[in-house]
Amino acid sequence: MPVIDMWLGRKVFAASLAMGAVLLSAGTATADVSWLVLDTQTGTVLGHENAGKRHAPASLAKLMTIYLAFEAIERGKLGWDDEIAISKNAAAKIPMKLWLKPGESISVREAVNGMIVISANDAAAAIGEHMAGSEAAFARLMTKRGRQLGLRNTIFANPSGLTDRTSQLTTARDMAVLGMALERDFPKLFGLFSQPSFVFHGKRLKGHNNLMYRYAGVDGLKTGYTAVSGYNLVSSLEQGKGHLIGVVLGGKTARSRDDRMEALLKRFSTGRTVTSAPLVASNAPVPTRRPKQVVAPSETIDAAPIEQGDGDADVALIPSAWQIQIGALPSEVAAKALLGNAQKFIRSIHGEAAGQIMQTQARGTTLYRVRFDGFEDAKAASRTCAALKRQKFDCITVKTN
Structure with missing residues (x-):
């Protein structure tokens, strides 16, 4: 060699x-951080801290956008190959994004993959406009559907989670409920969250959910960052026939947030419970997962070393x-x-x-x-x-x- x-x-x-x-020292605890871990089989909370404290969701809002997209697809109101027009508003979103131009179009599949893998803000805005006519109208749908799912203290202001002048807030508890709902309601689609990358316009773009790469069994869901929110994360950990959903909000750095999540998943994957208040019906159907998409490391370009956020630098895609x-x-x-x-x-x-x-x-x-x-x-x-x-x-x- x-x-x-x-x-x-x-x-x-x-x-x-x-x-x-x-x-x-990166994993040092701070009072501003909120977290919660639950068992998806029973909806039982295994542990939490400041779980009802409101935080800006950042790109975790895209989980609700994706939920509505999945729902529309399963109901036949939206097709994977449907074309979505890119408006001037969508194209103007800050990175992370797919760098789409006004007048271009992408498929629903590309928009969903873009949101999941690289947290594409232009794709989120475009799919919201396509489904509801405007970002504001789609945000109202997000908030309403969220209430129906049990997100008691969450208000959405846009499909991407970018900082908005209006209130856009969530809690660790609500994000755990949303993560569980995605896994419960879309078992055949949930595997999309485990994608480490996807190909767009001939380039393979790699995501920044680094916990999937360093902790065995973690298979999604979503990272998020803005200057207002701090570093957020919702993670799913395979455990036996079920999963744990972990949420960390308000981390000071991506590393400290990931370290905290890893520590929490290790702590609660032993099966010990701390509290036992069901977040959702305990008889919810147990999800089944489709095989994960495997991508050879040599094929992958790390196109997203930064996370979506206010004022982050542009990222080269080659x-x-x-x-x-x-x-x-x-x-x-x-x-x-x-x-x-x-x-x-x-x-x-x-x-x-x-x-x-x-x-x-x-x-x-x-x-x-x-x-x-x-x-x-x-x-x-x-x-x-x-x-x-x-x-x-x-x-x-x-x-x-």
């Missing part, structure tokens, strides 16, 4: 441990000429763990860095290279590697073309 892969492979576990020490490589491992699981540990630190050095795992064969051995893209030139890549090496991490620069 290549010398650089052997060298990085031998040292990568030490680097991973050191990176973990650097990031250890690889740049320079990358850095921080490891080459014989295990995909270990590669994903390294990628998850390294992302926040590397982006603190170079904000446009986008991680990916690339599968390769070397002398009959399968290796998983952990690389970061998004460097405009050799100098930027070298500067990031130098910073990593000062922290005793291994790093090489790679020219891709």
Whole structure:
């Protein structure tokens, strides 16, 4: 195998441990954070804190948009191949988005995948306008249907969850109810939330629900961020014949939010219950899941290193000429763990860095290279590697073309 892969492979576990020490403080609790974990088989709350406190939902609002889309599809009012026109309003949404232009059109399938995988704001606005005539009218439908599902303290103002002048608020309890409703009511469609990527206009776009990559059994649902909301997450964890739904709202960073969710899922996946008030009818049908879509790491471009939010930078959708490589491992699981540990630190050095795992064969051995893209030139890549090496991490620069 290549010398650089052997060298990085031998040292990568030490680097991973050191990176973990650097990031250890990221999961510190704060009073502003709300969370709740429930068992979908019984609707039983396993644990919660500040679960009734109102927060801005950010892109978690798209879960309600997707619920209404799924409902319209199952009722025959909307088809997967129906074309949705892109208005000037939809095209003007800030990233994350599909970069659609006024007058273009996309299919319902593309809009749904765009919302699930990269939290596309233009797709959310377009599907809301298509279904109700305007974002405001669709938001009223969202709020009304949410009330019927049991979202007692949630008000939606638009399909995307972007910060609005009007009140747009939810609670950890309500988001757990919505996550459970999606799993219960659309068992054949729920597997879409486990998609790590999808192809749009010839490019494979990768999502930013990083907990799916680092914690076995997590299969969706949705991340969210705006400057107003902080970092939000609704996760589903497979457990026996059922699932746990976890919600974290108001995280200070994406990493601390993900760490908290992982800790909560580990804590409550043992089956211990703390409270037992059903959120929904306990005899709700148990969902069945379709097989997950498997995407080879080598086919995936990390097109969404940032989360949807106010004022976030644009994201390039194609690889740049320079990358850095921080490891080459014989295990995909270990590669994903390294990628998850390294992302926040590397982006603190170079904000446009986008991680990916690339599968390769070397002398009959399968290796998983952990690389970061998004460097405009050799100098930027070298500067990031130098910073990593000062922290005793291994790093090489790679020219891709």
